[in-house]
Amino acid sequence: SAVISQKPSRDICQRGTSLTIQCQVDSQVTMMFWYRQQPGQSLTLIATANQGSEATYESGFVIDKFPISRPNLTFSTLTVSNMSPEDSSIYLCSVGEYNEQFFGPGTRLTVL
């Protein structure tokens, strides 16, 4: 199984600013995913990031707000842009291996 790390583990940010979250995997993977978990809620898929192509965004999420980079097979970043308090959530990256997904520890974001 893949081991996934995320940075930062948590942050408190001011509204109007941006935060970039990093996701590092210990092995090469084709598919990486970014999720949002709002307080007390389940997970919602933001986008799928495949190396060498543009990220695919789910309904309700746009590239201008959540730009994603996937420069190689072990790394991805998610930026939360022009933040508002409604963006306060846990952001998780995951990787897909055959019939299973493994998750990073998450980044807990609070926007004031």
Added chain:
Amino acid sequence: AQSVTQLDSHVSVSEGTPVLLRCNYSSSYSPSLFWYVQHPNKGLQLLLKYTSAATLVKGINGFEAEFKKSETSFHLTKPSAHMSDAAEYFCVVKEGSNYQLIWGAGTKLIIKP
């Protein structure tokens, strides 16, 4: 279309008694089903998964789940609850080779001493 319904938002049991967390799903194709656990301030951990092999699936920490196609259910059970089982549990469905996971709303398991 796929969907997952976790029938209880909270379940409270006494330590040492059985645990039952209920999950129903809808799927047009042969689904894969998963249970994930999320402890407070920790990441998601896969408890167990069903992928069209044995219908009774054993997972980590003494948990198991039974896939019942006729009832479209995948309930999670454990014979004897431990204080360390207190966490949020998510039932998840995936169709065929589609990568997308559909998540239930979660069930918070509370263990009383």
